[in-house]
Amino acid sequence: MIGNQIAGFFSVGTPPAPASNYESIASYTLSGGETSVTFSSIPSTYKHLQVRWSVLNSNANADLGFRLNSDSGNNYTFHGLEGTGSAVSGSNKGTSLSEAYIGIGSGVSSTPGVGVIDLLDYTSTNKYKTFRSLFGYDSNGGGYIILRSSLWLNTSAVNAVSVRVTPGTFSANSSFALYGITGA
Amino acid sequence: MAVTYEAIATQTLGSTASSVTFSSIPQTYTDVVYSIMTPTSAGTNTTIQFNGDSTTIYSHTQLYGDGSSANSLRGTDQSASLAGVSNGTASIRGNIMNYSNSTTYKTYLARGGAGGGTYLDAVVGLWRNTAAITSITFLASWPVGTVLTIYGIKAA
Numbered sequence: 001m002i003g004n005q006i007a008g009f010f011s012v013g014t015p016p017a018p019a020s021n022y023e024s025i026a027s028y029t030l031s032g033g034e035t036s037v038t039f040s041s042i043p044s045t046y047k048h049l050q051v052r053w054s055v056l057n058s059n060a061n062a063d064l065g066f067r068l069n070s071d072s073g074n075n076y077t078f079h080g081l082e083g084t085g086s087a088v089s090g091s092n093k094g095t096s097l098s099e100a101y102i103g104i105g106s107g108v109s110s111t112p113g114v115g116v117i118d119l120l121d122y123t124s125t126n127k128y129k130t131f132r133s134l135f136g137y138d139s140n141g142g143g144y145i146i147l148r149s150s151l152w153l154n155t156s157a158v159n160a161v162s163v164r165v166t167p168g169t170f171s172a173n174s175s176f177a178l179y180g181i182t183g184a
Numbered sequence: 185m186a187v188t189y190e191a192i193a194t195q196t197l198g199s200t201a202s203s204v205t206f207s208s209i210p211q212t213y214t215d216v217v218y219s220i221m222t223p224t225s226a227g228t229n230t231t232i233q234f235n236g237d238s239t240t241i242y243s244h245t246q247l248y249g250d251g252s253s254a255n256s257l258r259g260t261d262q263s264a265s266l267a268g269v270s271n272g273t274a275s276i277r278g279n280i281m282n283y284s285n286s287t288t289y290k291t292y293l294a295r296g297g298a299g300g301g302t303y304l305d306a307v308v309g310l311w312r313n314t315a316a317i318t319s320i321t322f323l324a325s326w327p328v329g330t331v332l333t334i335y336g337i338k339a340a
Contacts, residue, residue: 022189027214027339052215052337054281056288083247083306085258111310112291114281134293136308140243140260145293145308147247173287177214177339179188 025049025178032172036164038070039178044123044157046180051117051161053176057105059168061144064103066117067162068129068152076100080148100150105165106137112174113137122158129158187338192216194333201326205236206334207319211284213336218294220268220276220322220332225300227325228271231264232278232309234290234317238263241312248305265309268296270324272303283317290317 023046028037042049055064067076078100079093094101105113115135122129129152136145163176192213193206209216220230233242242265246257259265268276278294290311297304311317322332 020187020189022337024188024338024340052279052281052339054288054291081247081254083245083256085245085256088247088254088256090254110287110289110312110314112281112288114279114291114293114308116279116293134295134306136245136293137291138243138245138258138308138310140310140312141258143245143258143308143310145245145247145256145306147306173285175214175282175339179337179339 021182023180025180027177028175030170030172030174032170034170036162037176038160038162040160042159042161043180047121047183048181049119049122050179050181051176052179053103053163054112054114055105055174056112056171057107057165057168057174058171060107062105062107062165062168063101064105065099065164065166066102066150067099067164068158069156069160070162071154072098074098075153076150078148078150080146083145085143099164100152102133102148102150103135104137104144104146106139108139111137111139119158125155125157127155128153189335189337192334192336194331197326197328197330200328203321203323204326204332205319205321209318209320210336211316212338213284214282214339215337216280216283217335217337218278218320218333220270220274221330222270222274222327223329224327225272226270226274226327230267230270230276230322230324232267233264233321233323234311235315235319236321237313242309244307244309246305246307248303250303264323266307267309267322268294268307269298269303269305270296272298272300274298280317286314286316288314
């Protein structure tokens with residue numbers, strides 16, 4: 001049996017798994033009642049990061065705030081383009097904030113708010129960090145679709161990412177996943 | 185190392201079609217990503233249905249630009265919801281989040297662009313059903329040469 005397994009491993013009919021440039025680093029599925037989630041000790045071996053999330057939460061239109069390296073100083077800015085289903089706003093922005101608002105929770109039962117955040121060149125130590133997000137929810141008569149670009153005014157390499165909901169809490173089955181994208 | 189982001193299936197159209205379905209989608213991923221490219225206009229915007237469901241439990245909120253202004257529209261109680269603009273040579277990418285769960289309704293995000301001076305959009309859509317998604321149907325007037333692909337992304 002062992003000999004057959006070794007022969008199978010080396011056989012030409014069993015190609016190795018393809019190398020992947022998009023790798024899962026960590027993920028969380030919440031049990032409910034949490035107000036934040038943190039990805040810490042992020043490896044510095046990737047080129048870019050992506051966070052993908054799907055949340056249920058307690059309060060209508062709650063903000064999801066994004067912090068890097070646990071920095072809660074007023075070092076974040078954002079600007080965005082927002083659709084409400086009947087109107088467009090291109091003027092929503094914020095400066096000198098203690099977190100970047102990159103997401104929204106519906107607060108509606110069984111109706112997830114979702115989003116994708118791209119953080120490019122996160123290990124750089126010679127530039128501030130820009131990240132962009134696409135997020136929103138639809139609740140069959142309500143909701144938002146929002147594009148935002150955010151800035152962390154710090155040149156440190158990113159080693160931790162946290163997401164906080166305000167007001168209220170995350171509900172059970174909210175999920176967050178962090179991925180790393182390698183360069184050539 | 186397990187592959188995190190991989191193609192599940194591709195359909196390249198050799199003849200025109202009004203719908204394209206991906207069925208028997210594995211339940212082993214976290215999210216499904218779809219990409220659609222049309223060589224010419226699909227005549228209308230792309231809409232999406234899940235699990236063959238055509239009941240009026242779909243809705244969407246859209247943000248779009250038409251080259252002269254930005255607008256936002258909403259669709260409620262639809263038999264299919266908007267999945268990206270395709271009334272021009274189109275490129276669409278969508279993210280169906282947490283598709284295999286059986287606890288929540290299903291929300292997806294998409295961005296599309298239709299060339300020839302038509303539209304660019306972002307859309308969030310909802311299917312008010314807690315069932316896991318096992319099939320996806322894309323609807324439009326698909327021209328020959330349209331390429332539709334679905335990918336699976338698996339979290340750790």
